[in-house]
Amino acid sequence: MDQTKREILFLDPVCTHNIWGGSRLREEFGYPEAGSDIGECWGISAHPNGDGTVKYGALAGKKLSEVWREHRELFGDFPSERMPIMAKLIDAREDLSIQVHPDDVYAAEHENGAFGKRESWYVIDAPDGATLVAGHNATTREDLSAMIHEGRWAELIREIPVKKGDFIQIDPGTVHAIKAGILLMEMQQSSDITYRVYDYDRCAGGKRRELHVEKSIDVITVPAKPVEDSVFSALGLPANRLNELYRCEDYTVFRIEADGEMCFEQVYPFLFFSVTEGEGTVNGLPVKKGDHMILPCGYGSVCVRGRLEVIAATVGRPS
Numbered sequence: 567m568d569q570t571k572r573e574i575l576f577l578d579p580v581c582t583h584n585i586w587g588g589s590r591l592r593e594e595f596g597y598p599e600a601g602s603d604i605g606e607c608w609g610i611s612a613h614p615n616g617d618g619t620v621k622y623g624a625l626a627g628k629k630l631s632e633v634w635r636e637h638r639e640l641f642g643d644f645p646s647e648r649m650p651i652m653a654k655l656i657d658a659r660e661d662l663s664i665q666v667h668p669d670d671v672y673a674a675e676h677e678n679g680a681f682g683k684r685e686s687w688y689v690i691d692a693p694d695g696a697t698l699v700a701g702h703n704a705t706t707r708e709d710l711s712a713m714i715h716e717g718r719w720a721e722l723i724r725e726i727p728v729k730k731g732d733f734i735q736i737d738p739g740t741v742h743a744i745k746a747g748i749l750l751m752e753m754q755q756s757s758d759i760t761y762r763v764y765d766y767d768r769c770a771g772g773k774r775r776e777l778h779v780e781k782s783i784d785v786i787t788v789p790a791k792p793v794e795d796s797v798f799s800a801l802g803l804p805a806n807r808l809n810e811l812y813r814c815e816d817y818t819v820f821r822i823e824a825d826g827e828m829c830f831e832q833v834y835p836f837l838f839f840s841v842t843e844g845e846g847t848v849n850g851l852p853v854k855k856g857d858h859m860i861l862p863c864g865y866g867s868v869c870v871r872g873r874l875e876v877i878a879a880t881v882g883r884p885s
């Protein structure tokens with residue numbers, strides 16, 4: 567028996583309340599969070615605004631940020647002071663604000679050394695006819711600035727149809743917004759820096775949320791990347807395989823559709839592992855929809871049994 571096999575880090579996530587949030591993260595994913603404005607579950611995060619806690623084993627009770635600091639060997643000695651990526655579930659009962667994120671260079675300079683934010687979405691559920699915002703229609707920065715200052719939103723924003731199983735890549739500088747009815751998994755750089763361009767003139771607690779118009783105009787990529795370069799369906803890939811959906815400099819995202827049994831080697835510095843549908847076991851340990859874990863460096867062979875969907879991720883660069 568392998569006495570030295572490292573433990574899987576099961577995490578207790580942090581949920582957030584947002585004016586656009588709903589109740590599906592409690593009702594469908596089982597998180598014990600009260601309220602009908604639960605917008606996000608930070609499933610795997612060591613960010614100070616939502617630092618997860620290890621649930622079981624030798625490190626039980628430790629914050630993920632502490633584990634990152636004190637046990638970097640579990641993450642392949644990855645050379646970053648902070649855990650570089652995080653995984654979230656997002657339930658949009660209503661439209662989210664239209665926003666944009668800076669890249670690392672802009673964030674380092676204007677946001678006290680924070681990471682920029684590149685993110686990607688895997689659509690877990692969407693109503694018929696669902697859309698979201700990805701990109702814009704301005705051709706020059708002057709044009710962009712005029713459309714924003716004059717509130718010509720319908721002309722500016724690029725709304726695209728999406729359905730269950732779509733994968734969407736949102737690079738820094740991309741105007742974007744999740745729209746009502748969509749439930750998705752977000753894999754992103756570990757950053758909370760968001761510039762709000764437009765919030766549909768909504769009020770929260772009697773006042774409007776702050777907009778960041780000038781910073782937005784600074785960082786928006788003009789012209790926007792073509793839609794076909796950032797959206798594709800992640801369905802129809804072979805079952806019982808670790809299918810790579812997308813690889814970029816900050817992260818690599820995978821999807822697993824297990825049906826029966828599948829085994830693979832954990833060869834990455836670490837592997838985020840979030841169960842988004844169904845239930846089963848991972849090396850004999852029971853897992854179900856809503857569970858988030860990290861398979862550490864050197865974990866070796868992983869055998870998944872049951873009928874479940876998993877979104878997994880690791881850092882972009884090989885160890």
Ligand code: ZN
Nearest residue numbers: 665667685742
């Ligand atoms: Zn975003």
